[in-house]
Amino acid sequence: MQNRLTIKDIARLSGVGKSTVSRVLNNESGVSARTRERVEAVMQQEGFSPSRSARAMRGQSDKVVAIIVTRLDSLSENLAVQTMLPGLYQQGYDPIMMESQFDPELVEEHLGMLKRRNIDGVILFGFTGISEKILQPWQATMVLMAREAKGFASVCYDDEGAITSLMAKLYSQGHRHISFLGVPHTDVTTGLRRHEAYLAFCKKHGLTPKVALPGLAMKQGYEHVAEVLLPETTALLCATDTLALGASKYLQEHQASLQLASVGNTPLMKFLHPEIITVDPGYAEAGRQAVLQLIGQVTQARDLRQIVIPSTLQ
């Protein structure tokens, strides 16, 4: 680590001035092709790479962004992060990871650290309880995942479309008594929107809704699925894979057999219960979009778009 070369060295080795090297480094115009080639050759040969800190100090950005997930082991967030990372590396950004554990105070704490570090941007996986006030300072440099907020860029899933297409599929299979296992309305996207889409479909098709909204945890699916099982029920729609996993454990234990459907399409689900009908909310695409949006935002002041990822029935 010690004897890294500097532009000064490169300048000396290629017989030019520091600034010329700098120009080459930044692909600035105003350097003769010959000089540029020569300098590039030297850099190449010496394996030169400029000091990030020095560039950062010169007002350039640090090229560091943070990704704040709710939980490291969230199946869905993992899928999104998995596509974010390569996207960020490719653009030369270092992604630092933080875990909010669904705790608004932790988010605040983390954002505080990040503010102090003068980071370029943040991708935050939203959840219930984050006050917009805390986010305010980040308006220009944050992309919210799975959450919308006025004045913020965001990448959301198509909750309504996902639920509707699952319902349509179940309906077309002949199911007329479809129960719903979801998340409380305090969660606007996964909770409220998915529930409403379910209700809307029921209404439109004259079905009688039967609902429980226990929460996001597998255990909650397990413990509350019984509440929505009527004798006539033939299918169960779950707001998330995790919930479906919990429910299906219960169903298995109780020998109840009904058609399950859920929003998620996570690998775990596909393996454990391939018979479940799923819709892929487009986690991978969401990750890609989030990175594009964030980088656009911080480098070229792109406008704060609210992106919705279309889901695809599996």
Place this chain on the structure above:
Amino acid sequence: MQNRLTIKDIARLSGVGKSTVSRVLNNESGVSARTRERVEAVMQQEGFSPSRSARAMRGQSDKVVAIIVTRLDSLSENLAVQTMLPGLYQQGYDPIMMESQFDPELVEEHLGMLKRRNIDGVILFGFTGISEKILQPWQATMVLMAREAKGFASVCYDDEGAITSLMAKLYSQGHRHISFLGVPHTDVTTGLRRHEAYLAFCKKHGLTPKVALPGLAMKQGYEHVAEVLLPETTALLCATDTLALGASKYLQEHQASLQLASVGNTPLMKFLHPEIITVDPGYAEAGRQAVLQLIGQVTQARDLRQIVIPSTLQ
């Protein structure tokens, strides 16, 4: 982000010189208590925090480390990383995350990026196929997880102890026909060592071993468990939770009921199959130790220890 104060501002505001502020900042001796207090008060009040880049440029470290996991969704690695993060933040380090996807070339690529960034240290979750040559330049600044290598610090799990205590438990429950589902020997720790510990126990207690070593994936557990099911088999020991998950799906589908045991104790396992006997390899503790070791290494040239985390039967 723009108008961050600098030590110059703090100096002015507290009526001292830049260097004094710097001394206070670094807790250097040679500053009168009065002056120090005054400066600290101003910093506090202005919410001053020094520029990382400037410090880094002055030869201080960047305070950035990388964590390279095999997969973002590895149940076990998640548990370790979960304790690493807070440990790192607390020491002022930023953890950047990378995913190797079990691909040695990706590791090489990532390490290349990191070298260029002049990072402080790396925590690398090992796997089969990483050539030690690639790691060589990182000897002093790397901690290997779940893998040992000559000249490298590492944090490993007590493979032998874990398997032995599970076997002892099964044995004490009266099981005498215990099969083993594991990982090929190319994986020295999870593969070879666990398998050997199983064989040793069998030998010592006069049991007839029955083994398959398909690999790490859930699907492999599912597909290969049948090979080790003899009519007399009453228990099955799996080298990992993931494998056990696959196996138990098969067993469930085939109505076969035997006592399962596995190394892992991941939340998913505990939820889906609480009846399985597990041993906790100490992932959380491993994460803590890895951070301590790495930071010790890079800040005070602590010697490269090879740490083994004791496992605990659940």
Place this chain on the structure above:
DNA sequence: CTGTTAGCGCTTTCAA
């Protein structure tokens, strides 16, 4: 087109 010259915010001599 290219080199020289100032700094960016900090640490680190070196004098006072």
Place this chain on the structure above:
DNA sequence: TTGAAAGCGCTAACAG
């Protein structure tokens, strides 16, 4: 115990 001054590696005027 302190402050002034000299850089760290880089970029950005400003001259040639």
